[in-house]
Structure formats: structure tokens, C-alpha cells
Amino acid sequence: xxxFRTTQKHARAYVGGYEMSGFSRSIGLLDWTFDEVGSLxxxxxxxxxxxxxxxxxxxxxxxxxxxxxxxxxxAVASAAGVAWVCSFPVGMGADPAQGDPVYCGLFQxxxxxxxxxxxxxxVSIPFSGxxxxxxxxxxxxxxxxxxxxxxxxxxxxxxxxxxxxxxAFGGYMAYHIFAGDGTATIKVQKSTTTNLxxxxxxLSGATSGSIxxxxxxxxxxxxxxxxSIGQFLRWQIVLGTATTVTFALSWVRGINx
Numbered sequence: 001x002x003x004f005r006t007t008q009k010h011a012r013a014y015v016g017g018y019e020m021s022g023f024s025r026s027i028g029l030l031d032w033t034f035d036e037v038g039s040l041x042x043x044x045x046x047x048x049x050x051x052x053x054x055x056x057x058x059x060x061x062x063x064x065x066x067x068x069x070x071x072x073x074x075a076v077a078s079a080a081g082v083a084w085v086c087s088f089p090v091g092m093g094a095d096p097a098q099g100d101p102v103y104c105g106l107f108q109x110x111x112x113x114x115x116x117x118x119x120x121x122x123v124s125i126p127f128s129g130x131x132x133x134x135x136x137x138x139x140x141x142x143x144x145x146x147x148x149x150x151x152x153x154x155x156x157x158x159x160x161x162x163x164x165x166x167x168a169f170g171g172y173m174a175y176h177i178f179a180g181d182g183t184a185t186i187k188v189q190k191s192t193t194t195n196l197x198x199x200x201x202x203l204s205g206a207t208s209g210s211i212x213x214x215x216x217x218x219x220x221x222x223x224x225x226x227x228s229i230g231q232f233l234r235w236q237i238v239l240g241t242a243t244t245v246t247f248a249l250s251w252v253r254g255i256n257x
Contacts, residue, residue: 004092004093005092005093006090006091006092006093007093008026008027010090010091010092010093010094010095010096011027011088011089011090011091011096012088012089012090012091012095012096012148012149013027013062013086013088014086014087014088014089014149014176014218014248015062015073015076015077015084015085015086015218016076016077016084016085016086016176016216016217016218017085017176017177017178017215017216017217017218018071018076018176018178018216019071019149019176019178020062020064020073020076023064023065023067023072023073024062024063024064024073025063025064025065025122026063027059027061027062027063027088028059028060028061028062028063028126028127029059029060030059030060030088030103030141031056031057031058031059031060032055032056032057032103032140032141032142033055033056034052034053034054034055034056034139035052035053035054035055035056036050036051036052036053037050037051037052037053038050038051055139055140056129057105057107057129057130057139057141058107058127058128058129058130059086059088059103059105059107059127060126060127061124061125061126061127062086062124062125062127063122063123063124064122064123064124065120065121065122065123066114066120066121066122066123071216073123073125074114074123077109077112077125078112078123079112080109080110080111080112080125081108081109081110082108082109083106083107083108083109083131083133083134084106084107084108084109084127084218085104085105085106085174085175085176085218085219085220086103086104086105086106086107086127087102087103087104087174087176087248087250088102088103088104089101089102089145089148089248089250090102090103095148096145096148096149097145097148098145098146098147098148098160098161098235099144099145099161100144100145100148101142101143101144101145102142102143102144102145102174102250103141103142104141104143104174104220104250104252105130105141105174105220106130106131106134106136106220107127107128107129107130107131108127108128108129108130108131108132109125109126109127110126110127110128111125111126112124112125113125113126134220136172136220136222137222137225138170138171138172138222138225138252138254139255139257140252140253140254140255141252142252143171143174143250143251143252143253144161144163144233144250144251144252144253145248145249145250146160146161146188146233146234146235146249146250146251147235147247147248147249148248149176149178149246149247149248150246150247150248151244151245151246152237152244152245152246152247153239153243153244153245154239155236155237155238155239156189156234156235156236156237157197158197158234159195159196159197159232159234160189160191160195160200160232160233160234160235161195161232161233161234162195162231162232163229163231163232163233163251163253164231165231166192166228166229166230166231167228167229167253167254167256168226168227168228168229169225169226169227169229169253169254169255169256170222170223170224170225170226170227170229170254171222171223171227171229171251171252171253171254172220172221172222172223172251172252172254173188173206173220173221173249173250173251173252174218174219174220174249174250174251174252175208175218175219175221175247175248175249175250176216176217176218176247176248176249177208177211177213177216177217177218177245177246177247178216178246178247178248179213179214179216179245179246180212180213180214180242180244180245180246180247181213181214181241181242181243181244182212182213182214182239182240182241182242182243183210183211183212183213183240183241183242184210184211184213184237184238184239184240184242184245185207185208185209185210185211185237185238185240186207186208186211186235186236186237186245186247186249187202187203187206187207187208187235187236187237187238188202188203188206188207188233188234188235188236188249188251189201189202189203189233189234189235189236190202190203190229190230190232190233191230191231191232191233192230192231192232194232195232199232200232200234200236202236203223203229203230203233204223204227205221205223205224205227206221206223206251207221208221210240213242213245213246213247223254225254227254229253229254233251235249
């Protein structure tokens with residue numbers, strides 16, 4: 001198996017249906033940490049160990065240049081107390097592509113901070129963990145990118161990604177619709193047999209529903225914790241009144257926990 005390394009310049013930041021990479025300077029620690037519960041040690045245990053407790057998931061912060069253009073971080077996120085669907089794909093030595101790792105979830109913005117940074121003005125929005133009012137029950141933020149930021153004008157007939165193995169632990173999709181000229185539906189499709197166009201069918205429930213793509217939007221769609229997920233996955237679009245849609249789509253496979 002080939003070993004790939006990458007750098008920060010190949011990471012991207014999708015926030016609430018806005019492509020923030022052209023404004024952003026850095027992404028904070030993409031944290032995924034389980035609390036260590038050590039109070040269950042018994043007298044006869046030969047060594048002290050820990051059980052994983054609750055999971056902390058947070059992208060920590062997004063740092064950007066101060067910019068007042070229409071879709072900049074300042075223009076979009078200059079008020080705290082908002083929960084954002086965030087996706088941070090990481091390209092492997094190149095721009096993010098289908099199959100690359102992506103960290104995604106629904107995270108609460110806790111502040112908006114502007115400061116002088118050696119003569120230039122920068123901004124930072126810190127995040128807390130997953131929005132507690134919209135928990136989905138999946139303690140895992142890392143998934144696979146099914147569709148990077150890009151434009152589509154027709155249905156997908158290409159192959160998808162090999163997500164290593166089929167499972168029966170559900171998962172969730174995270175989508176961002178950046179632009180469009182009408183309504184469309186974004187879906188995840190699966191195959192349990194081969195990575196060929198004819199083998200794919202809709203993954204039940206993994207759909208955005210019909211959305212007006214002329215306004216930026218984003219969402220998390222979670223399936224049941226025992227839903228069966230095929231080994232091969234791909235993006236799909238159903239055009240309603242839209243003829244062109246710019247979007248991104250990710251899938252996080254559930255784990256047996």
C-alpha cells in the first residue's frame with residue numbers, strides 16, 4: 001500500500017454552504033477524543049486501565065484574513081452562538097478529491113475574534129463540540145469525501161469509492177450546496193457487489209430532499225444506527241428545476257461502539 005503525506009495547503013474549509021478556503025489561513029486541531037474513565041478499577045485488577053467515556057469532537061477554530069467581501073468569514077460568521085455544518089477535507093498531496101479523508105459535523109461557534117497579527121488584521125471563530133440540541137448519536141467525525149467542491153449539470157454515471165467493507169452500523173452524510181439555479185436533491189448511493197454504474201442504488205434515507213440551490217445551505221442527514229451500508233459509495237444528484245449545482249458531499253460510516 002502506498003504511503004501518502006500531505007500539507008495544510010491541500011486542506012479545505014466548507015462552512016454552512018460557503019467555501020471558506022480562499023479566506024482561511026489555518027484550521028485548528030481537528031479533535032476526536034474520548035474521556036478516560038478510570039474509576040472502575042477493581043482491587044484484583046493487575047494493572048490500572050481506562051474505559052472510553054463520552055466523545056469530544058471539535059474542529060477547535062477556523063482562522064482567516066479579515067475580509068469584508070460577500071462570502072468571507074467576517075461577512076458570514078461574525079456573530080457567535082450559531083451551529084455550523086462544517087466539512088474539512090484533506091487532499092493527499094493535491095486538492096481534495098473523491099475518497100479523501102474529511103472531518104465533518106455540526107459544531108457550535110462560541111465567539112468571533114478579530115486581532116492585529118503583525119500589522120495585518122485576522123479573524124478567528126472558535127468552535128465548541130457538536131451542537132447539543134441536534135445530537136445524532138455517532139461518536140466519529142472522520143469520513144470520506146464523495147464529492148469535493150465542484151459543479152454538476154447531470155446525473156452521476158461514474159464509479160464511486162471503495163469504502164473497504166460493507167457494514168451494518170449506519171452513518172451520516174454531510175452536504176454543502178454553494179450555488180445553483182433552481183431545485184435539486186443530493187443523495188448517497190451504495191453498491192454491495194461491484195464498483196460499476198449499474199450496481200449502484202440509492203442508500204435509503206441518505207438524501208437532502210429537494211432544496212433551492214440558489215441560496216447557500218448545508219445539512220447533516222443521519223441514518224439509523226443499524227442501517228446496512230454497502231462497500232462502494234458514490235454521490236448522486238437529481239435535478240429538479242436546476243440545470244447546474246455547485247456542491248460538496250461527504251459520508252461518515254458508523255462504527256460498532
